[in-house]
Amino acid sequence: MRLLFHSDGVAGYVPPGFQFPTLIDSRGFTVVAAYLYMLYQVATNAWSSEATARTCARRLLDIFAYFEDNEIPFEKATVSNLTEYREYKLKFGIEGKPCSQSTVNTAVSLFKKFWAWALKEGLIVESAAVSIAEYSTRTRGLPAFTDLWLPTAEEIKQFLSQMRGPEERIATGLTFCAGLRRAEVTSLPADILLSVDQMNRRGGAVRLELDGYHAPTKGKRRRTVEIPLRLYGEMINYKMSDRRANRIERSSPACNTLLITKYGHPCKPDWLNDVFARASVLCGLAIHPHLLRHWYATRFLEYETPERFKGNMVAAVEALQRLLGHADIKTTFGYVHLAILEGSEKVRALMQYQRALNDMLKE
Numbered sequence: 001m002r003l004l005f006h007s008d009g010v011a012g013y014v015p016p017g018f019q020f021p022t023l024i025d026s027r028g029f030t031v032v033a034a035y036l037y038m039l040y041q042v043a044t045n046a047w048s049s050e051a052t053a054r055t056c057a058r059r060l061l062d063i064f065a066y067f068e069d070n071e072i073p074f075e076k077a078t079v080s081n082l083t084e085y086r087e088y089k090l091k092f093g094i095e096g097k098p099c100s101q102s103t104v105n106t107a108v109s110l111f112k113k114f115w116a117w118a119l120k121e122g123l124i125v126e127s128a129a130v131s132i133a134e135y136s137t138r139t140r141g142l143p144a145f146t147d148l149w150l151p152t153a154e155e156i157k158q159f160l161s162q163m164r165g166p167e168e169r170i171a172t173g174l175t176f177c178a179g180l181r182r183a184e185v186t187s188l189p190a191d192i193l194l195s196v197d198q199m200n201r202r203g204g205a206v207r208l209e210l211d212g213y214h215a216p217t218k219g220k221r222r223r224t225v226e227i228p229l230r231l232y233g234e235m236i237n238y239k240m241s242d243r244r245a246n247r248i249e250r251s252s253p254a255c256n257t258l259l260i261t262k263y264g265h266p267c268k269p270d271w272l273n274d275v276f277a278r279a280s281v282l283c284g285l286a287i288h289p290h291l292l293r294h295w296y297a298t299r300f301l302e303y304e305t306p307e308r309f310k311g312n313m314v315a316a317v318e319a320l321q322r323l324l325g326h327a328d329i330k331t332t333f334g335y336v337h338l339a340i341l342e343g344s345e346k347v348r349a350l351m352q353y354q355r356a357l358n359d360m361l362k363e
Helices: 032-043 050-069 079-091 101-120 153-160 165-178 182-186 229-239 242-249 269-283 289-307 313-324 329-333 345-362
Strands: 003-005 023-025 200-202 205-210 223-228
Touching: 050 079, 050 101, 079 101, 101 269, 153 165, 153 269, 165 182, 165 223, 165 229, 165 269, 165 289, 182 269, 182 289, 205 229, 223 229, 223 313, 229 242, 269 289, 289 313, 313 329
Parallel strands: none
Antiparallel strands: 003 023, 200 205, 205 223
16 A cells, blocks of 8 residues: 555645644545554653654654655665665755755654554555664764865864854864764863863863763773863853853753853753754855864874873774774774875874784684
């Protein structure tokens, strides 16, 4: 059975007051199962409020409308169709305005849940090699030694000029100056920032301890990050500023994170995505938060290996692994893009070290 989406007979149109998308088949009969799925989600408090229900319904609507526009039979949908949908929305979005990664991932996640429910209820029989219910919306960084574009220092300076307010500047600085992840940037607690004299320092950087719980990290792994003195000073100034104090007064209970919104709430990772998306459009550079984490890893080896580690590439890579918080050193290699230095002695040494590591793991 081929499912098409319609509302009031017009594909993709949502009239005022419309709450849940109704699916009808190619014969014009209403497929009550899909409608009941929406009601079931509300009844079980999966969609806790009317606003959430409307948003979730519209996200599902968008995928069904995409399937209809591209003449994709519902029961023959594959993970490649979802990948194509995701790439299309990230590039073209709605009415030419690209959608954020979070919005697209939410739509795909909702469709996966609907698909799993339909499978469980026996409404469809999955025949694809890879299950849609197992489709992952997470993106991975490109492996090392590929033709990856990394911004230059001048391009990052141009990108930073589009930042509005200290919150955006600090968040961006923490990605490419300290290699923090989005969630680590936005959840960084303010009370771990002490005066420079009280902090452990190394050269021109402050060593900040993240315990994985009070200061959340991926996998709750304890690690130390190095923040340049200039950036750390800006963070301290912002922590003590009237701007942040006024924002805290608007929230209840008081917010403990360093970066907070104008309404006094903690900034979320999606907020940082939106910041980068706006700045990328304004400066014409396709930069996202995780790309600058790759930039940090690459530049760390490029600049720190000769001076700090006396040319010892093994020690430099192991130190970078600890700073990035990777459990496996092979993951760290995926963040190091030295193809821009192709043919250099540094690249050959790193490749030789990686081959030796792979041989040792095989043994």
